[in-house]
Amino acid sequence: MNIVDTPEQARFRAEVRAWIATHVPPHLKGLRQGIIRGPGLGWEALRPLREALVAQGWLFPGFPAEYGGGGLDPIQQIVFQEEYIRAGIPPAAGASGSATNISQILLKWGTPEQKARLLAPTLRAELRWCQGYSEPGSGSDLASLQTRAERVEGGYRISGQKIWTSLAQHADWIFLLARTDPQARRKQDGISFFVFDVRSPGVTITPIYTIDGFHHFNQTFYDNVFVPESGLVGGLNQGWTVAKALLVHERLNVTSANPLILRRALDDAKTIARGQAQAGGVVWDDPALCRRTAALEMDIDCMRYTRYRSLTRIARGEVPGNETMVFKFFGAELFQRILELHQQAAGTAGLAWDTGLFGQDIREVAVHNANSRGRSIEGGTSEVQRNVIAKRVLGLPD
Numbered sequence: 518m519n520i521v522d523t524p525e526q527a528r529f530r531a532e533v534r535a536w537i538a539t540h541v542p543p544h545l546k547g548l549r550q551g552i553i554r555g556p557g558l559g560w561e562a563l564r565p566l567r568e569a570l571v572a573q574g575w576l577f578p579g580f581p582a583e584y585g586g587g588g589l590d591p592i593q594q595i596v597f598q599e600e601y602i603r604a605g606i607p608p609a610a611g612a613s614g615s616a617t618n619i620s621q622i623l624l625k626w627g628t629p630e631q632k633a634r635l636l637a638p639t640l641r642a643e644l645r646w647c648q649g650y651s652e653p654g655s656g657s658d659l660a661s662l663q664t665r666a667e668r669v670e671g672g673y674r675i676s677g678q679k680i681w682t683s684l685a686q687h688a689d690w691i692f693l694l695a696r697t698d699p700q701a702r703r704k705q706d707g708i709s710f711f712v713f714d715v716r717s718p719g720v721t722i723t724p725i726y727t728i729d730g731f732h733h734f735n736q737t738f739y740d741n742v743f744v745p746e747s748g749l750v751g752g753l754n755q756g757w758t759v760a761k762a763l764l765v766h767e768r769l770n771v772t773s774a775n776p777l778i779l780r781r782a783l784d785d786a787k788t789i790a791r792g793q794a795q796a797g798g799v800v801w802d803d804p805a806l807c808r809r810t811a812a813l814e815m816d817i818d819c820m821r822y823t824r825y826r827s828l829t830r831i832a833r834g835e836v837p838g839n840e841t842m843v844f845k846f847f848g849a850e851l852f853q854r855i856l857e858l859h860q861q862a863a864g865t866a867g868l869a870w871d872t873g874l875f876g877q878d879i880r881e882v883a884v885h886n887a888n889s890r891g892r893s894i895e896g897g898t899s900e901v902q903r904n905v906i907a908k909r910v911l912g913l914p915d
């Protein structure tokens with residue numbers, strides 16, 4: 518891929534910049550990466566921005582225009598992201614990860630009826646989604662899941678328990694894995710993939726609070742929940758194939774797998790360090806901190822150009838190579854190192870925890886760093902990712 522804009526890409530970049538200048542209010546620009554509790558950043562407060570993006574097709578810019586996406590090609594999507602992230606605008610779709618991932622699945626496996634009923638409203642952010650994969654005894658070994666779905670007249674009855682169901686309290690719909698054939702020879706062969714209204718009778722959602730003080734996670738319980746036939750995606754007992762495909766999207770879509778976001782987060786750390794007084798100067802005067810920053814900068818560039826290599830393949834209509842396997846775990850660990858740098862850059866203020874003594878930027882540094890611990894667990898832990906790379910890419914024995 519040519520990393521200097523072609524005239525066509527430069528035109529598109531100018532179009533995006535002009536749109537941002539016109540449609541994004543000043544208080545939503547220039548925000549430090551990771552601020553989530555700031556004033557005006559809640560779901561409702563971001564509605565006008567979301568609606569402007571939907572009208573332009575840029576809330577989910579890579580999806581086909583016929584379903585409300587932007588129909589942008591992969592290079593245009595990068596240009597759009599570069600400008601959006603450079604401008605320091607918060608993600609307007611909120612918990613858009615699950616929405617993006619399920620939309621990819623519906624696009625490929627959804628029936629025309631499922632696409633009409635679910636895909637377009639999701640891309641307009643009218644439907645919010647959560648993910649029902651993990652169970653108390655089934656995380657890394659997901660295929661051992663115990664939640665079951667029994668066939669009944671007109672559909673299925675689902676019973677069981679899920680855990681770590683992110684943002685279920687705000688979701689409208691859930692995609693969930695359940696066992697439909699307990700007798701299957703391989704445990705993977707007896708699983709189906711369902712979508713249904715998470716407010717259906719028989720669903721109970723209870724919160725789990727995390728170290729960052731957030732209510733992000735939930736336990737979700739399913740007591741004989743009726744799901745109509747139209748809630749099955751990809752065919753009976755074909756759920757494992759669908760589930761794995763969704764995980765591939767999830768591992769590419771998570772925040773920390775995006776080198777543009779990593780770059781922005783590192784730039785933010787530099788800004789903090791340059792503004793924090795320390796020993797007659799500023800934190801940025803510390804040569805050890807500058808060396809740490811330079812090392813991170815090189816790692817981000819490596820990841821960025823590796824990602825561009827994949828993108829070049831996609832843009833040529835080829836299948837990306839094994840390099841895609843490293844983005845999730847390398848990015849997660851890089852992200853955590855960057856957020857540790859944020860805390861170091863903020864000096865003693867970086868240890869503050871919601872004291873109200875510091876500005877919003879500094880106050881959230883400690884919270885955001887604590888939150889980032891989950892990056893190397895979500896969507897498959899770093900250890901498991903390393904196992905997969907060892908086996909599938911390097912051909913090492915089990």
Ligand SMILES: Cc1cc2nc3c(=O)[nH]c(=O)nc-3n(C[C@H](O)[C@H](O)[C@H](O)COP(=O)(O)OP(=O)(O)OC[C@H]3O[C@@H](n4cnc5c(N)ncnc54)[C@H](O)[C@@H]3O)c2cc1C
Nearest residue numbers: 648649650651656657681682683891894895896897898900
């Ligand atoms: C921020 C975040 C958001 C999440 N959101 C959701 C969600 O919305 N929906 C959902 O269903 N789940 C969600 N999860 C759960 C996530 O998918 C699981 O936590 C993850 O798959 C790990 O499973 P586990 O927690 O059961 O850990 P376990 O599988 O019990 O693993 C425990 C430890 O053992 C290690 N380990 C396990 N197996 C191996 C192995 N074979 N080799 C080497 N080491 C191994 C792991 O790396 C880990 O360190 C989320 C998690 C996080 C952190």
